[in-house]
Amino acid sequence: MNNSSDDKLSNTDESLQNDELELYKVAYQNLQQRHTALFKLNQLSQDCKELSTFYAQVHRVIKAIMTAENFYIVMYDQTLSTLEFVYHVDEEDEVPEDPVPYESFRGSLTSHVIESKEPLLATPNMIKQMANDGVLNHIGTAGMDWLGVPLLQDGYVIGVMAIQSYTENTRYTEEDKALLTYTAQHVVSALVRLQDHEQLQKAVSSRTRELMEQIREREKAELLQESLYRISELTNRVGLDINDFYGQVHNIIGQLINAENFFIAKYDRESDTIDFVYYLDQNSRNTASDFLPQKSADLYTALVVRRKQTCLLSYDEMYELYRQGETKKPQKETNSWLGVPLIADDDVIGVLVLQSYQKHITYNQQDAELLNFVSHHVSMAIKRRETLDYERRTHEMLEKQVKMRTEALEEEIRQRKQVEQMLKHNASHDDLTGLPNRVVFLDLLDHAINNMKRRPEMEFAVLFLDLDRFKMVNDSLGHHAGDLLLKVVAKELKSIIRANDTVARLGGDEFVVLIEDIDDKSEVYEIAQRITFTLAQPFNIDNQPVFIGTSIGILFSDDRYESAETMLRDADTAMYHAKDSGKGRFEEFDASMHQKIQEELSLEADIRQAIEQDEFTPYFQPIYQLDSAKVIGFEALARWQSSKRGMVMPNQFIPVAEETGLVVDIDLQIMRKACDQLKQWQAQGLCEQQYVSCNLFGNHFYNPTLPDDISHILNSAGLEPAHLRIELTERVLLEENEVVLANMKALKQLGIKLLLDDFGTGYSSLSYVHRFPLDVVKIDRSFITDAHLKTSNRAIIKTIIDLAANLQLATISEGIECQEEADILTQMGCLYGQGYYFAKPMAGEKATALLTASK
Template sequence: MTKSRSNGADNDQTNELQQADDVSLLRDAYLKLQQRHTALFKLNQLSQECAELSSFYAQVHQVIKSIMIAENFYIVMYDQTLQTLEFVYHQDEEDDAPQGLIPFTSFRGSMTSYVIESRNALLATPTMINEMVADGVLNNIGAAGMDWLGVPLIHDGFVIGVMVVQSYNEHTRYSEQDKELLIYTAQHVVSALLRLQDTEQLQRAVTSRTTELMEQIREREKAELLQESLYRISELTNRVGVEIDDFYAQVHNIIGQLINAENFFIAKYESESDTIDFAYYVDQNSRNTAEDFLPQKSSDLFTALVVRRKETCLLSYDDMYELYRQGETKKPQKETNSWLGVPLIADDEVIGVLVVQSYQDGIVFQQQDAELLNFVSHHVTTALKRRENAEYERRSHEMLERQVKLRTVALEEEIRQRKQVEKMLKHSASHDALTSLPNRTVFLDLLNRAIAALKRRPEKEFAVLFLDLDRFKMVNDSLGHYAGDILLKTVAKELKVIVRASDTVARIGGDEFVILIEDIDNKKEVYEIAQRITSALAQPFTIEGQSVFIGTSVGLLFSDRRYDSAETMLRDADTAMYHAKDGGKGRYEEFDASMHQKIEEELALETDIRKAIEESEFTPYFQPIVKLRDKSIIGFEALARWHNDKRGLVMPNDFIPLAEETGLVVDIDLQILRKSCRQLKAWQKSGLCHKHYVSCNLFGNHFYSPTLPDEISTILAEEGLEPHHLRIELTERILLEENDLVLANMKALKQLGIKLLLDDFGTGYSSLSYLHRLPLDVVKIDRSFITDAHKRSSNRAIIKTIVDLATNLQMATVSEGIECIEEAQLLNSMGCMFGQGYYFAKPMPSDALAELLKNPIS
């Protein structure tokens, strides 16, 4: 009995100890769970409160340290596209972190790369590390340590980085529980990290855009002042009643607004007598008298130096003294601090010199002053040479001045709008900045809710209307972006008036609007709304004092339980809209399943285009470019044609729009360019032509590629064609964004010896501000101005203005679309030297053009 009681007491004591252990385990588990929740709460707090990523990483480290031993800790980000690593945070008692972006290949064989490539967490003990090294899995492990624990940071199924803790002593070891905890924590680090990255990216975009806008404003102000000055000089030429002395004084006044011209003179040069006549002068040096500005032989004057060199001379006093020492000029006056002279050149002969000089130490002319005065000198030269024809010039310049004033008004409004950009950026992200309508994101959210409501309550029927303005681009191009914005805002107000108060009108981009009509009783009321919209937008709108007609095409889609997403419904409504547009515009069309047929046809066409590119089916047709004076052929424009076994001969209008939309036109252009170069070289070898050139069109996206000059240079080298036999045509639209890469590519092509042509000039933006700054050689006058020009005085005035402008900028002109002898004769009489069109020859295949070269145009 005594032993039995003793055994019972022992069992009770064992049970009590077991219960105590269970309580301890539960307490430990609870504490770990509490630590985990505290850590996650801190991580979520960090994404909301942390101001920048650098401090975020350090605070993440502190959170990790609160749940495990993590004295040695780092986060490395991985860019899969660029194949680079970046140690964004690193705390380690043994290793130093590499700085900046590191090629991923340099870390191959490391435990970090193992985690990235395997996409799995790794808890590596010394034994495991030795085994992995022996198996060839690792060969780049850094400083020797104890345990290494790394987990991948994964977003959308892709590894974007690695988070690591490691130990260098046996007192700090990591367990599978630590690995699971770090994996769990990593998921929340990724979420917080991405939110912070999005915030920083938005802040950088706002800062960058604001800086860019301010720089554009300053550049535009400079361009406006330069344009205003040039046209004031041009205006002087047209004012017949202005005395010559007053003319010179006004030129001085205009130049003085651009650079410091307190000491200024205009000298005219007579080559036969080698005499310089100081036609106008203003000088503050008391040592100079009227006798110093009397007509005299050029001899050793500094003005004569400009005449002899036929180039701008920018001289300091030391430069002037060195010229005197070398015997080229007379001794300079000690008071002269800086001297700038530019030649006035007409027909390759110097007819005079413009000079500004400074007697003050604080005023020194720079190279940019020389460039500016040199540019102005061309206009002064033109003014001096053409005063006898002032009446005609007056009419031309008045028209140009009106264009400048219209553009100035547009620029002033654009500047005003851009000053409001910062304020507009703060506007709710849910609304379109221009019209204050809900934007695409909000509309899709509302439409998804309507889809979900329909599944719960079938009676909650709704409809979607997709609108596209039929002639918005025409208004935008002809009246300017400001007028286009006014039109969009007017249309937005009109739509809100037409629909019911419960309906939603949104702008999803460009000239596209969508309307969500909910709680409809029958389809008739939706048809009525669509009809009211098409009728209202068919009426003229008054924009900037002008009546404009736009019209709209509407795609109509009713709710259906088969739809699961707003994007799908929007796609089908968009398809219906395009059917309405194809059916004649200004109407609405209800979506039906047959409309997918057109989409399938476009997809089939895209497939055929891709195959045609691979099989080199695109071929150039050539249209001759002739001298208008004698109809002699000087070159050819290469135009793309497509010969397809299934489709036959496909004309550009049938495949170029889709090729441009898909970006395939880039490959087509290069294929046409290569074949054109090859054909021209073949003609040269056969003796059919020697000095002729081929002109190829390039889509605007080419000029955003930094490899464009190398690609064209390679084609020329492989086909054996000299660069001066190739010309590249580009449209105005690519020039409007003033992209540095576009300008660099243009200059690189010029350096190769390739001439650049501005195609379809006059139909688009036609800004004078870029025409004189870009390395262009030829302006092609659009066919819309050529047609019936002999019958329309307005067309003739525009053509004459373009020809004069190109001549002043030392550019050639080519007229497109000449279809009759009257047009050809008129253009020749107006100074346009070159032309092309059906009157001379249609685009033709290479064999037909070879026959034409054997039997030239008569």
């Protein structure tokens, strides 16, 4: 009996051991299977080359270790606050293909994992409870279990990996959550590696494209260089017929630009005639008579001559010129027209023209720049050809003269005498006006001084003239118009003075008159009055009325004068006194003017000493964002706390500083101190994004070391370039100087923004400004004042703001004095402003208090 019971117990234990062994085998197999899957995932993270195939392979691996028919990976961009479903397989739900705002998925299980940074195993009861608690409001298609784990990189969530079941047959456990969490670490490692690999590939591709573009640019440069060499070579081929010369120039240009319709026109200034010396035209409507020499009048070629600059025109632009009466009506066949001036010795000697009658051939700005560059070499080539032809013809003429023996020799002697007389005249007279030059005038003045010493009754006077608005005419209408104006003025002056008096041109727009043998000062005053009245009348220059006026300094003879230079200096001083007193008038020199000169010299000496002693300091005027009244920056304005003079305001020292060039050192001193102050505010935590804006005198931009000078200031202050802005006036832009443009581009590359100050007070327009790398236009205070009362001012302001916005330029309004002006500017779309309404310029201490209060 006992033996039988023992046998039964033995059998039972053996059965239990077998069942337990079977469970261990299953567990071992599951463990083996998961180990193999994880090994594959780890290997996948090393071997996979593209993200596009990586996600599907991850899905296959996970399906091997758990039920994951419904699976997705979503990437989270924290910077852009977006979600992108990079991989998604689901029986019920659909997801967007493109990135979507994160806000649209806030309240979902996915967002819960992102915000908690923790894995989540959500059962139906748990999901229901979370919804009731308000944690979830975006659930999607109802299912069974949902399991999601965060993809973490350096502690930040970069995405979520999730699986989901819709049936009771598939449920997930804590073990599944742990396994999926572990799997996510391998997925993140592979993702980072593959993303870095893709970024590297993109960088390599970008650099490859850049190198290919450089190669193409180099090939274009080599072709251009070869073309210019060939043009230069043509010049030296003495036996080459001029028509063949033009033809080969056409062939060379045709290799650079489409030149199926090509013209070379010569311009004769004396007769105002255009001669088409070479042309090739495909338009059947044009005949040989269309290319005969003719008056310039309304030709488009003449437009280039008048403007003395490249003209790139579409048909619509040509028609608009015709409608304005400036040119003739264009042919309907014309699609694009490009003309560049041929300039030699600052005179237009002709025009190169390209014309297209085909819609698919339209010239662009790059073509214009290229043809303009080539035109300089063509001009020189034509000029050299003409010189060679002239020398050849001269040689032939001399040979004929030699053969004519005595008669020819006499003719040559006569011609040489004429040349000598002409050279003598040119040496003593101004080329443009034909008036005596400075050398002759000083000689005549010295003679008058010596003559009066012998005969005291032989009194005389000197008038020193300067045209008041000549520079404005020269800048706006061009040098050609300025030259014409100087000729007209010279003619008028000669008609006013007496027969025994002398008028001379010193240079530029300065003239002098020597009035000899005077009996009474009233004679001189009368001449000065007639000159002032005459030059105040409008002159017709290029069919346009021009107003100038003149300021005159009068100096009467005196025993104290020993030299002409001294007298000319004092007459010049009287002229400047007249100009300072309001222009369009004359002033007689007196001793008080000496005192003014001495004061200016003393002020100049004090300014130099102040620069050495570092006395100039910045005052800060806040610049506000108009819609929020938030300080976004400061304009640094120069103030001088002189050890001798006390506080000196800018209107007292800036004119002298600009005239002597000392303003350059003052500007850099103000910039250095302003940068130091802004860095100090940053260190105190008073500002983060604010900037300081510094004014630079125009001469700075002609200095090729300007970018290095400013970089040194920024480095010394420890200030980022993004926190410095530079203000310049539009006068700097007028000449389009290469050094100016290079400096502006270099400053932009440093990260410094450029502001155009006092816009609207000079000669530029936004259509002109867009050619320069500017960021901001500052609207001059003259338009802002009483803008709420003046409709015309508001119209101008609105136009500037809209055009600036189209050119992607910001606008700052200066001189805002009241709430009404600020409101109107805000309504018009102006973002920023400054003025006494907000705050006056203040010392650094007060600006610190302002920033402290705003914090």
